[in-house]
Amino acid sequence: MIDIALVIGFSCFAAALVLNLYRLTVGPSIADRVLALDTMVINGIALLILYGMYEGTAVYFEASLLFAMVGFISTVAYCKFILRGDIIE
Amino acid sequence: MDLLIEGLIAFLIVGAGFFGIVGSFGLAKLPDLMTRLHGPTKATTLGIGGVLIASMLFFLWERGHFSWHELLITLFLFLTAPITANFIAKSFLHRRMSRRTELPPTGSSKGWATFDGPPIGADGEPMAIAPADRPGGRDGERG
Numbered sequence: 001m002i003d004i005a006l007v008i009g010f011s012c013f014a015a016a017l018v019l020n021l022y023r024l025t026v027g028p029s030i031a032d033r034v035l036a037l038d039t040m041v042i043n044g045i046a047l048l049i050l051y052g053m054y055e056g057t058a059v060y061f062e063a064s065l066l067f068a069m070v071g072f073i074s075t076v077a078y079c080k081f082i083l084r085g086d087i088i089e
Numbered sequence: 090m091d092l093l094i095e096g097l098i099a100f101l102i103v104g105a106g107f108f109g110i111v112g113s114f115g116l117a118k119l120p121d122l123m124t125r126l127h128g129p130t131k132a133t134t135l136g137i138g139g140v141l142i143a144s145m146l147f148f149l150w151e152r153g154h155f156s157w158h159e160l161l162i163t164l165f166l167f168l169t170a171p172i173t174a175n176f177i178a179k180s181f182l183h184r185r186m187s188r189r190t191e192l193p194p195t196g197s198s199k200g201w202a203t204f205d206g207p208p209i210g211a212d213g214e215p216m217a218i219a220p221a222d223r224p225g226g227r228d229g230e231r232g
Contacts (some may be wrong), residue, residue, distance in 0.1 A: 002147070005099035009140070012106030016113035016133075023117050023125075028190070031181035038173055039116055039129040044232055045162070046109055046133075046140045053147050061158035068162060072169040079176035083183050 002053075009050050016043045034078050041071030094150050098143045105139025115126045122181045132176040137166055 017040060024036040024038050045064045052060035112135075115128025148156045149228040 001095050001099045002102070004206065005102040006197075008104040008231055009106040012110045012138075014193060016109045019110075019113040019117040028183060029181065031177050031184065034180070035122070035129060035177050036116065038177070039113060039133055042129065042133045042137055042166070043109060043113065045135055045166075046105065048151060049140050049144050049159075053144050056151070058122060058148065058158065061156070061162065065158065065165065067120070068165050072165075072173060075173050076176055079173075079180045082180040083176075 006050060006054050010047070010054075013043050013046050013050070017047075030082060031079075032064060032077060033083075034076060037078075038075045041075075045071075091150075094146065098146050098150070101139045101143035101146070105136045105143065107136075108139065109136035112136060125179065126174050126178060130170050134166065134170050138163060 008089055020036050020040045020043065024040070027033050027036055045067055046061045048064040048067065052058065052064075080087050109132070112128045112132030116125055119125045119128060127217065141163050145156065145159045148154075
């Protein structure tokens with residue numbers, strides 16, 4: 001039963017990634033693109049954790065934690081650059 | 090008992106996938122950035138939460154010991170999601186200066202922080218946050 005649920009979860013998050021990619025390419029303003037990238041990071045974390053359950057290993061938790069940190073810092077740096085024209089003042 | 094736990098994990102994964110795809114569909118479908126912020130920051134956080142609880146139960150059920158990694162990821166994501174949303178909304182407001190007139194009054198002597206100048210120090214001079222001779226200025230719409 002978990003195998004079928006994992007396949008459904010994989011396809012849902014993969015479709016979500018495609019929708020985010022659409023917003024990333026179309027999205028009229030820069031803030032839209034930053035938001036789309038941030039959502040892509042979150043969906044990627046979900047895919048990593050689902051893949052860890054599929055493989056039955058706990059290796060992917062460290063990867064997803066690092067991914068979450070890098071995603072947050074890059075989003076904040078990008079917004080800071082838009083707001084102030086500089087990242088570290 | 091095994092069937093019950095297995096069904097609970099499967100339900101959590103499917104529900105999380107549903108919330109994830111709804112959040113991203115909202116991101117692609119909604120008309121304006123301020124409405125688009127609702128999709129990812131709420132629904133995808135629920136989706137991630139569902140996946141992490143499912144993974145916690147799964148490893149508890151399969152290995153027999155509790156893993157703390159998921160709680161770390163959940164804590165980190167739930168702490169950072171509002172900060173990210175606030176930053177994106179602020180940068181969106183900053184890029185659309187025409188919205189300044191549409192915003193409600195703040196009810197204090199200071200305006201909205203995104204549009205306001207640097208705070209005035211004790212000596213009557215603006216506090217030095219950024220160099221004043223930056224091209225474009227504080228309120229300039231930068232290309």
